[in-house]
Amino acid sequence: MDKILVRINGKDYSAEAGKMVLDIATENGIYIPTLCHYEGIKPQGSCRMCTCMIDGRKMTACTTPVTHRMVIETQTKELEEIRSTIVELLFAEGNHFCPACERSGNCELQALAYRYKMMVPQFPFEFPNKQLDAKNSKILIDHNRCILCKRCIRRKKEPENPTWFVFKGRGYKTQIAVDHEMIDKEFDDELAQKAMDTCPVGAIIRKEKGYDVPIGERKYDKDPIGSNIEKGAKL
């Protein structure tokens, strides 16, 4: 693979041509916040959390391939403001009752709010009318918490196969839907756990399991999201 040169935050890095900006940054210990991106799933760039200044324009780092002598800024004041605003919008738009959520402490949306020290969203709370779908025997789907990142839908069963999840409705009424019969038939504990892990928030919850990590030991209790990437920075 061709080696090219990119400049991230004023420092030059060698990179493989064709890889995404996000991957190059991560490899070099530079954290770019993401929400709709998930390792191993084709990126779609819909949440805009990873917006960076790329050659002077605001582009999503997860969907922009690096080119030779590309100039990337990952953490300007403006970008950080955009990102914290996105988090605040998501909190205001859904019904995110953190104290009652099984994913609290392991939730990516919550962790980003912690990272940006969000005390209260600047927007009025919407309190939308959303349902809880507990029909299934293996998983529980809470539309109150869903941020429509589409990760569960984009994670294919097999390369060419669709997944168990789909979008239904359009625009403001969009929500995830599942084939309950198919899930009942095909899901085992491992797949249910996988589905839960794919969800960045607590919208997909594995049944008969929860709260098994005590407060203080959960993923984002002590270290902010992204600190593992930043710790791995090559000096």
Added chain:
Amino acid sequence: MSKPIVATTSLAGCFGCHMSFLDIDERILDLIELVEFNKSPIDDIKTFTKKCDIGIIEGGVCNSENVHILKEFRKNCKILISLGECAIMGGLPAVRNNNAPISECLEEAYLNCVSVQANDEKIIPNDDELPMILDKVYPCHEIVKIDYHLPGCAPRADLIWNALEALVTGNEMDLPYEVIKFD
């Protein structure tokens, strides 16, 4: 110079935030050196007897009495702090916001719920003495201006202490990552 005066109250909350407040342990002795308490469940003063510097609000706003008390606090306190998830976003009482109209909530609580007994006349309490319940639970900052928000359910004692101490002494607030949590 006289000590800063602190008032606290619990609206639609569970008193957990006040419990967490007491969780500052022996630092409460330092606190008493630093501040004086006025209207608060801690000293059981029921009404404001003087103007206060800091008002700490626990819980969201779910009925007319909550609105009244919150407005009293705004009138009598220079700085208002929303303490905990309920004050900030309605919290668990606000779970009723998104699905059911208030009539349905009352019917469920007083008529239809499996645990309802001995309500043959099908009475939903409606006495003039009772505060009127609101259509939904409101975060405090949607009713009056709130100056600071301290999240948590309950907020960590260190968060409350650090914020309060900084406000009283005029030092910069030191809020490390571990103390800002939503649960």
